[in-house]
Amino acid sequence: MKKLLLSILCLTTFFLSAQTTKDIGGTVYDDTGNPLPGATIVEKGNSTNGVTSDFNGEFIITVNEDVKELEISYLGFETQTVQITNDNLSVSLKAEASQLDAVSIEGFASVASKARNRTQAIQTLPETTVAVNAATIEASGIDNIQSFTAQISNVTFTEAQQPGVNFLTVRGISQIRNAESPVAVVIDGMTLPDASAMNMSLYDIELLEFVKGPQGTLYGKNAIAGAVNIITKDPTNKNKTKVMLNAGNGGLFGAGISSSGAFVKNKFYYSINGRYSTFDGLINNTFLGQTVDFSDEVNIRAKLKYRFNPRWSATFVQDNFKIDAGGNYYVTKTDIFNPSIPVLADDDYSSEPFGDILGDSELSNSLSSLKIEGSLKRAKFQSVTSFNATRRYYIGENDYSQYAFSKVSQQSDSDTFSQEFRVTSNSSEDTKLNYTFGTLFQNSKRYLNTSTFLNNTYYQGGFTDASAENADYSTDPLVGNDDDNTIQTLAGFGFVDYKVTDKFTISAGVRVDYDKLTNDSRISDNSIENDITVWQPKFSLAYQFTDNVLAYANYGRGYRSGGFNSDETVKFGRTYEPEFTNNYEIGLKTSFLNNRIIFNNAFYRIDFENQQQYTFIPVTPAVLGIYNFEESEIVGFESEIKFKATNNLDFFASIGFNDGEIKKGTYNRLTNAAAFDYETNEEVDVSGNTSPFTIESTFQIGANANFELAERSTIGFNVNVDSRGTQYWDPLEEYKQDPYTLVNARVNLKLNKFGVTVWANNIFDTQFNTEFFPTAEFGFNNLRFPNTPTTVGIDLSYNF
Structure with missing residues (x-):
């Protein structure tokens, strides 16, 4: 009995002692309402108990029950003592007067990366990564993935046929028409499952980063060339609203509004963003x-965030866009x-x-998603549930001429x-082991239909009248592709960083x-099932020679899933193989002059292995289809430099080279298509030729200038x-596409709450092809898709 009483006493004592601490959460902002990652939060009077704020400016600190104050500091801001009035605090720090000499030049601020699912400085990350924060996004006018990639070496993004038919190429690995993207696009932890959705406009963005090389270990299949990580701004306690108007040539007009705040302070937050734009066009049909x-x-994007307590929160996001546009205006x-x-x-x-x-x-x-996040003592837990629905449709020319034969x-x-x-483990400078483990279930249902509508006047009238004025297009189409595809995926993954030494x-x-x-397939009137188990390993070694020099070496295996064609032809089979890559990379990251x-x-x-290609x-x-080259190789180099000349002026430049070669592959070329014979062909050995869509080189150069006109008033270039x-x-x-330059x-002008931006894209009206179809082999003419001419405009904004 005495032992039992003693045991109960010990348990009671332990329980009571466990209740003498409390968790205090919060967010640290600057005086303009932007979150401050890396702020230091310590218990007042106990400097040994401290934490730093994460990428979103958020923190959780465990203190004794009787602690009443926290001390919060950040370089360049006044240290502030905060009263603990509840378990979730909102803290705004004021910028302090600069102590720097007038001729001192500050270096680039460190940009955080979330490439490995935790916050890490770009220069300490053993990956080729380009990241821009909200201020850079606004200054450089990044409003979609295309304008972002225009500043990155060995990355290009073009659009053809219609919105949603994209050609994103990274280090020579390209988007395949009607197939999977080479890059994972992730928004707030949710991967977009359909490559067509990459046409979305980007707005209210906190961080935008591009991670090159295979990222399948953390981001899943079809990240064979990299990942685009998009983090939108979280709603805050402070009510903020911004209205926007814009206009430009070609009948461009747009309007937008964004608003965020709290229904219940420190507990229940909201944000809503809406954009509308209309454009009459600049390319004429003669x-x-x-x-x-x-x-x-x-x-339209709406976000609701609820904090259950300092450690647990739930965020619901509804993100929709719709584009009605022209399409299929190829030139012959x-x-x-x-x-x-x-x-x-x-x-x-x-x-x-x-x-x-x-x-x-x-x-x-x-895109509908629910994200539940929990901060445990030693790790962070995240659950992301999402449903994405994409719809893409076009109808237009099939012969691309003034004659009326058919439409498609x-x-x-x-x-x-x-x-x-x-x-994901909680990390700090003293942590030797960091890890991420996870699992994924995904079910994707897809439908593809391609149909041709014949001109009855011509085809049923003796093949004599192909005039547009007498055209009578059939409403009963001839169907080339009519397929239902289902892809079910079950995945498990893990990634570990171990700091062997400092x-x-x-x-x-x-x-x-x-x-x-x-x-x-309704064309071949049959059904096919296939399954595959794929391992995607990744390894890296990183050595920090000094605080300013990092050398690294990476190996990663990439995977792009295979699939099915509607029918078997002389150019492609009923199925096409998955594409695999073995990637080897060595890199050196350096910084100088502070x-x-x-x-x-x-x-x-x-x-x-089995590089995928498109044909028809x-x-x-x-009938559209995909085939494979057995072996290919790409060898390349990239270099990036940024230079802060003064506190008001900085320059950037990057260069990239690719040497892509088909090592082992054949192409079945039709030899009698002019006589409507689509069976007779010759097998051409294309080994030694350049891989299609591999861009041999890229070069970017630019400058940013920003000058203060008055307090809270600036002008930037x-x-x-x-x-x-x-x-x-x-x-x-x-x-081929010959080299070209855009x-x-x-110019950005800010006058307190007002903003005015004057912009111009493709200033010298450079012409190039966003897509070129070599169709002379098929007995008719080549086709090209034209690029957008010079566009100019003005954007107006007001914050309140």
Whole structure:
């Protein structure tokens, strides 16, 4: 009995002692309401008990029950003592008067990265990463992924046919038409499952980063070339509203509003953003006398965040956009029936579209997500549940001429449910071991239909009248693709960093994906199932020679899933193989003159197995398909430098080179297509040729200047030059895009709460092809898709 009483007494004493501490959470802001990551929070009078704020300015500190005050400090701001009035605090720090000598020049502030699912300075991360914060995003006018990639070496983004048909190429690894993206796009921890959604506008962004190299270990399949990590701004206690108007040439007009605040302070927050823009277009159809690149776009994002206590929160996000636009305005030679006119050359920009059909397209995306986050004593837990629905459709020209033969439509839909769990260790400078473990379930249902509508007047009237004025297009189409695809994925992953010494870190991780693919084709009238288990390992070694010099070496295996074609043809089979890469990279990150110069370099080699390529058979209706090259290789180099010349002026430049080669591959070329024979072909060995879509070089250079006019009033200037080298369109190396250069500039004026920005894109009206179809092989003419001409405009904003 005495032992029992003693045990109860001990347990009671332990329980009571455990209740003598409390968790205090909060967020640290600057005096303009922006979060301050890296602020120091310590218990007043006990400097040994302290924490730092995370990327969102948030912190959790455990103190004794009787502690009444915290002390919060941040470099360049006044230290503040805060009363503990509840378990979730909101703290605003005031900037202190600069103690620097007038001639002293501050270096670049460290930009945080979330590439490995925890906050880490870019210069200490053993990955090739480009990250920009909210201030840089606004100053440089980044409003979509395309404008972001224009500032990154060996990365290009173009759009053809219609919104949603994207060609994002990273280190020579390109988007495949009607297939998977080479890059994972992640928004607040949720991966976009459909590549069409990359056309979204970017607004209210806190951090935007591009991580190169295979990122499948943490981001999943189809991150074979990298990942784009987008973190939107969290709502805060402080009520903030911003209204925007913009206008430009081509009938551009837009308006927007963003608002955030708290329903219940320190507990229940909201933010809502809305954008609308309309554009009449700048590219003319000379036959119809109308512009073809018109668009109307609506974007809405709503976010609700609830804090259960300092350690647990839930965030719901609803993100929608819809684009109604022109589409399919390809250009061909001026008269397809005139044999004296040669096929369209790859450098012939003399003609505008002149088809008899005004193309029309739609793209919409709806992303719903619920994120539950918990901060445990030694780790952070995250659950992300999401549902994404994408709809893409167009109808337009099929012969791209003034003659009325046929028109074509394509519908591409996807519905994807995802559930992911992650556990990530709490990290600090003293932590030797950091880790992330997680699991994912995803179910994706997709539909693809391509249909051709014939002109009855021509095809049923003796093949004589192909005039546009007498056209009578059938409402009963010929169907080329009509497929339902289902992809179920179950994955588990883990990644560990171990600091062997203060200077030497080893990282290792692996992801295992089990994919089950099902295809129901109405064209071939059969169903196919396939499954695959894929391991994606990743290893890295990093050595911090000094605080300013980091050397690293990486190996990673990339994976892009295979799939099904609607039918088997002489150019492609009923299925195509998954694409794998083995990636090897070594890099050196350096900074000089107190971070006034940042100079980073990387060398890499990518070995491909089953590199995927797109082609089609031009029967009526056309059948689209994907095939594989057995072996390919890309070797490349990248270099980036930033220089802060003064406190008001900085420069940046980057350069990249790629040498892409098909090591072992064949291409089946049709030899009698002019006689409508789509069976006779020759097998051409393309080994030794350049991989299609591999851009040989990129070069970016630019400058940012910012000057204070008065208190809270500034003027800024930004110039960006984006130069791109040769790119082959086909494995036979018969057609290519010659090098070209784009120049963009903007001037930003801020007058307290007002903002005015004047901008211009493609200032010198450079012409190039965003896509080129070498179709002379098929018995008809080549096609090109034109780029957007010079655009200029003005943006107005007001904050209150």
